[in-house]
Amino acid sequence: MQKIFRAFCLLLIIQISCLFSQTISYSLSNSVRLGRGLENYGEGGFVNQNSKKYFDYYSDGRLFYNNFNFGARFEYVDPPEYSLIKKGLTQRFVEFKDDQLSIRAGDSYMLFGRGLLLNLFENRMLAFNTALDGIKGSWHSKNLNLTVLYGKIDYADPLTVMSENPYKEKIKLGGGNFELLMFNNLTLGLSYINSLKENKNYIAFNNDESSKSELFESYLKFNFHALDFFINYAYKSTSLQTNNESIGNGFYSSISFSSEGFGLTFEYKNYNFDSIDPLKRLNQFRATRFLPFQNAPTCIKEHSFTLLTRNPHIIDFNDEVGFQLDAFYFLNSSTTLNLNFSMASRHNEYKFYPTQLKMEKINGADLIFPTLGNGYSPFWELYFEYEHFFATASNYFKAAFNRRVEILYDPVNVFNPSQPQRSTTFVFFLQYLLSNELNLKMSSESQWAYKYPYTEKAFTELLALQITYLQNYSTGLRIESTTSDYEPNEKKMWIVAELSYRFNSNNIITLMYGDERGGQICSTGLCRQVLPFSGLRISLLTNFN
Secondary structure, three states: OHHHHHHHHHHHHHHHHHHOOOOOEEEEEEEEEEEEEEEEEOHHHOOEEEEEEEEEEEEEEEEEEOOEEEEEEEEEEOOOOOOOOEEEEEEEEEEEEOOOEEEEEEEEOOEEOOOOOEEOOEEHHHOEEOOEEEEEEEEEOOOEEEEEEEEEEEEEOHHHOOOOOOOEEEEEEEEEEEEEEEOOOEEEEEEEEEEEEEEEOOOOOOOEEEEEEEEEEEEEEEEEOOEEEEEEEEEEEEEEOOOOEEEEEEEEEEEEEEEOOEEEEEEEEEEEOOOOOHHHHOOOOOOOOOOOOOOOOOOOOOOOOHHHHHOOOOOOOOOEEEEEEEEEEEOOOOEEEEEEEEEEEOOOOEEEEOOOOEEEEOOOOOOOOOOOOHHHOOEEEEEEEEEEEOOOOOOEEEEEEEEEEEEEEOOOOOOOOEEEEEEEEEEEEEEEEOOOOEEEEEEEEEEEEEEOOOOOOEEEEEEEEEEEEOOOEEEEEEEEEEOOOOOHHHOOEEEEEEEEEEEEOOEEEEEEEEEEOOEEEEEOOEEEEEOOEEEEEEEEEEEEO
């Protein structure tokens, strides 16, 4: 059926292009990434080095005619940098849209509320993709929004895509979302999802496991002048083949106030979608977990500086309670202060009995506020930023301070159950337009970090310089050094040089050569390990309209 559908779409596009070549519009974007060098492998890249090469090409095309939109993606990824091997047409869709009605057949992404129930998206850097292959319909009016969907998701877990046996799930999905605007500033939302999931149990390969889940959510949005308020509750019920049932829920709320010169946002999360003991938690592919098509707010700050993104707190949507407070203040028209504080922990503490291989919950009820008790795997982070713009708007200076503390509690490790990770980081960034033709960017990141089980605090310094000429030519240098004695191959320094040329506003080629340290990277609560790499990387991005 897929081959017939693809052939039909391509034939239809060709026919329409021939008949309406003077009125049809299009867009085409291409991305080519390739690299060759050496990559460490093993836990943290400590085992050895392998020859590494990759070729990643994809092309997205769109055709527009009146209210119709046709799209397709072609990919050739072999060998991959970090993804599944792909060769051929991987996405296609046909869509009709007017002022009120939208109908789409094929691949699509969508979001209900804030993502507690449904958040379908793609992140190529993390090899994450939950595209729905099916039908989506939406109807909008002044006071009412209605969306229905039905289809399937072929999901590959990002942590396994480079293994010989990637973990995959086939998910059949159906449901809808209803939003009603009341009293001009109050919106009520209701959502429902029914899913049937089939997968090979990754822990016990001889056990095929399927599960059925039903998810409900309700939310309220309130807007009044400078005040925005949102509250969201979701409920999940999962039935297994063994007739067992797992119940979970999640709660999220935010309130923000913004006025001239000042803004404040407070977010609270209480995610209890699959709160279980640490032994059961070891099976990260269990059917009762937070499902791949869900992705809720993280309630922690998303950083852009390298050292702050390398070892972030990993969100556990199954079992985490916490909050985030973010405030900004304009000292004057040129200077802004930003303060962010976040805190999180698990709901319960457990005690392990080795002779019985048994876990026992210590406290009687789930926490509703995070705690700093070691047994709850607490996390907190403080971030302060100063930003100042000079007379020319393109010239600005930024300085930041970050303090991050996390205790990973492992009750199975009876000798050292509390495993601390602490870091203090200072960041300085300057962008300065030397002339109309020459632009300079400089940054310095300094971090003192302690990470269990190492006994000494390590210091890391990252210096980066980028010079852009005529907005077309750009060259950069990045130097990173550390005092840590526990790096792959006992390295102490990594140097990367970069050169890029922008043909125009939509087309750019970039070359990078040198040693990259690697580390953990995260986005929207999803994480993966980037292994150390030495060699050449080339990327080419083109866009045509």
